[in-house]
Amino acid sequence: MTGPRTPAASSLSISDLAVRGEDGRVILTVPALEAAPGVSLAIEGPSGAGKSTFLYALAGLVTHTSGSIRWGATDLLAASGTERTRFRKNHLGMIFQDHLLFEELSPLANAAISAGYAPRARRRAIVERARTLLERFGLGDVEARTVRSFSGGERQRIAVARALAGNPDIILADEPTAALDRANADRLIDDLAGLAREEDRTLIVVSHDARLTNAMQRRVRIADGRLVEADAG
Amino acid sequence: MIDFAGDWWSGLPALAQDLLWLCLLAAPGLLLGVLVVAGHRPFALAAAMAKRFTFTSLLFGALIAVSVGIGTGLIAQERALREGTARAADPFDLVIAAPGSEITAMLAAVYLEASDVPLVPGDLYAEIADDPRVAIAAPIGFGDHLDGAPVVGTTPQFVAHLAGEPAQGRMFADHFEAVAGALAPLGVGDRFTPRHGTEEAEGEAGDHHDHEGYEFSVVGRMAPTGSPWDRALLVPIEAVWEVHGLANGHAPEHEEQVGPPFDAAYFPGTPAILVTASELTQAYALRATYQTERTMAFFPGAVLSSLYGLLGDVREAMSVLAIVTQVLVTAGVLAGLVILSRLFARQMALLRALGAPSRFVFAVVWSYAAVLILAGSGAGLLVGYGAARIISAIVSARTDILIEASLGWTELHLVAGFVSLTLVIALLPATIALMRPPVADLRA
DSSP, X not given: OOSOOXXXXXXXXXXXXXXXXXXXXXXXXXXXXXXXXXXXXXXXXXXXXXXXXXXXXXXXXXXXXXXXXXXXXXXGGGSOHHHHHHHHHHHEEEEOTTOOXXXXXXXXXXXXXXXXTSOHHXXXXXXXHHHHHHHHTTOOOTTTXXXXXXXXXXXXXXXXXXXXXTOOSEEEEESTTTTSOHHHHHHHHHXXXXXXXXXXXXXXXXXXXXXXXXXXXXXXXXXXXXXXXXXXX | OXXXXXXXXXXXXXXXXXXXXXXXXXXXXXXXXXXXXXXXXXXXHHHHHHHHTHHHHHHHHHHHHHHHHHHHHHHHHHHHHHHHHHHHHTTOOEEEESSSOHHHHHHHHTTOOXXXXXXXXXXXXXXXXXXXXXXXXXXXXXXXXETTEEEEEEOHHHHHHHHOSOSEEOOOOSTTEEEEOTTOSOOTTOEEOOEESOTTTTTSSSOOOBOTTOOEEEEEEOOOXXXXXXXXXXXXXXXXXXXXXXOOSSOGGGTTOOSSOOOGGGOOOBSEEEEEESSTTHHHHHHHHTOSSSOEEEOHHHHHHHHHHHHHHHHHHHHHHHHHHXXXXXXXXXXXXHHHHHHTHHHHHHHHHTTOOHHHHHHHHHHHHHHHHHHHHHHHHHHXXXXXXXXXXXXXXXXXXXXXXXXXXXXXXXXXXXXXXXXXXTHHHHHHHHTSOHHHHHHO
């Protein structure tokens, strides 16, 4: 264990969520959504429907919101900015479409980036877990080279290792396979879904990739800024 | 309490005072650094940012280095100039000349900047030379040169006082023997015929000719003095008078004599008498005695001091301007950093999305600015030192005054204060970086 894992924190309960744009217009509504801890959930929908906005709202990064997003006992929308940041640090791992790595750092330094702001007592554990994850993902030379020399598929696996190094309860992934070829995408899906399942983590992905969304236990759909279809889960 | 603190401070050795000042000036920056990065490790990311924007970082660092270099170089150069001119004037205890400008007389006697000055007549010279408080009273004569080296007439006693025993050969003992200054273009055994006038005046209207028939042989070389006298060719004052068709300072029955005593009746006059008192305390009394209607007496060191005092305000203004320039350049650089922060806004948004505390993101941006400031300031010290050394070498070559620039406590204090101030200013781009909406930057 590298962090304060509290699986109860990974149960999701949303009610009457409304996200507004800068102009005050409602751009996303989610009347209700429930998810048990350890579930894997795909968010589908056309481009511009509000999928990524929903994901960012689930991370507490969106400001103009109403309703509630409850992760376990924490109502993220009622929390202060500092509390949201602390929640992300302790419970969330995020993966982005274009990896967003520090090109000048090694894979290990990128994967263990949270060691830079973690309490001193957790730093070593974060680095060790990052190293273990990179090995599991088949990445060698993780300290000597910078990530610039790694392929797109390898970089995305480094980004996955970064999301998991802090031992989060919840993983949020925004189009993680969109920039990958089929072979690399398939490998990433296996790694990500496999790890989430093995370690009983809640995994929520936004994706157009049918292979990825099919690998999730549940799927919901967003269209025109509204959660229009939630499966039974 | 204030008196006690003042007494305590003035009781400290100069080194301790300088060290304490340095600590005091650096403390705000250090303290700020500790406060900003405490508990976090932002330096790897700050270094990654510097690498990503290598050219921009180098450019900004160079701008800081140049501005710090200008400030420190200016101070180091000014001090070196002051010390060099003071060192050159050091052997000249007291100068007695005909009434006029002390500065003109000092420039002529000490720095060999020849100019038309009235002469001190023989009876006055005799009175001074016979004064029991006077150890050396050396007349000087100039107005000739050889390839840019002034030919200066004086006495063997004064040459020995100025530079000690010759480093090579011996002191002149005959009217047409010479001792070359340490940097003079001739060596022992060389012979030369002086040319009338100064090299600077060549080409201007006036009498410029070689003193045909008067050939000097160099019999010794002086040890270096760090003054324009190092470039000079020193000959007996008697010879200078003789080549100009004047009496040589001695009665015909002693016409071969070199050095004092001189006969007032055969003394053609001298622009200045270089006086060394038999005891240091007598120098003040001598100055008082010869501060008359017919003569002026002055300490070159005191004239330099008043000259520095006169220029002191200019120096202060230059120092303030140098600091203002540094702060303005740094403010410009930091304004650039604010703009640059847009380039790495995605990385900062990523950190915030990953749950990095605001203080960590703040520390990363501030550390990046701090790296530029510290590296630029360190390089600036070297730039300033290098520039001062180069300028010193040029000034030394042009004036023959040994100017040696070095880094001193003042420059270190300036840089420490500058670093502290700019590290505080660097809080601004770090604050601005935090104000950006992370979602917009993540989607950018």
